[in-house]
Amino acid sequence: MKFLLKKKNLVLISLAAVTVLFISLLLTFLISDGNKAATNGVFRSADVMKTIGRVEKIILTGSSSKYSGSAGCADFRYLVVGEAGMEIVNVRVEKTDGSGRTWRVLELTEGLGADFNRSCWSRTGGDGA
Numbered sequence: 001m002k003f004l005l006k007k008k009n010l011v012l013i014s015l016a017a018v019t020v021l022f023i024s025l026l027l028t029f030l031i032s033d034g035n036k037a038a039t040n041g042v043f044r045s046a047d048v049m050k051t052i053g054r055v056e057k058i059i060l061t062g063s064s065s066k067y068s069g070s071a072g073c074a075d076f077r078y079l080v081v082g083e084a085g086m087e088i089v090n091v092r093v094e095k096t097d098g099s100g101r102t103w104r105v106l107e108l109t110e111g112l113g114a115d116f117n118r119s120c121w122s123r124t125g126g127d128g129a
Contacts, residue, residue: 033095038091038103039076043058047108048087048108051087052086062077072094073093074093077089106120
């Protein structure tokens with residue numbers, strides 16, 4: 001127990017955790033078709049352009065996903081930098097076909113604490129209940 005409490009070990013453990021987090025986000029960013037659909041949705045969003053101007057950079061800051069057979073649903077959180085400022089943008093995408101390649105944007109919300117109104121795999125809005 002004393003081994004873990006040493007300052008040097010805590011720093012090393014923290015660095016390892018940050019490195020694993022960074023690598024997982026980078027892999028999500030590079031290989032996820034859902035991420036590509038979500039970033040394209042951010043670039044095309046008129047609401048985002050109204051708020052911060054033309055989008056210059058999109059930085060992935062978090063993601064989560066769930067799968068049910070061939071269907072998938074993913075939420076992505078981005079820090080979006082535009083000409084006139086920056087904003088946190090949350091995007092929910094889903095894949096419902098069997099091909100595994102077609103993702104569509106379900107909802108895009110702005111703000112750090114923003115919640116989604118549409119649940120995954122529902123044809124109506126709300127919580128899907």
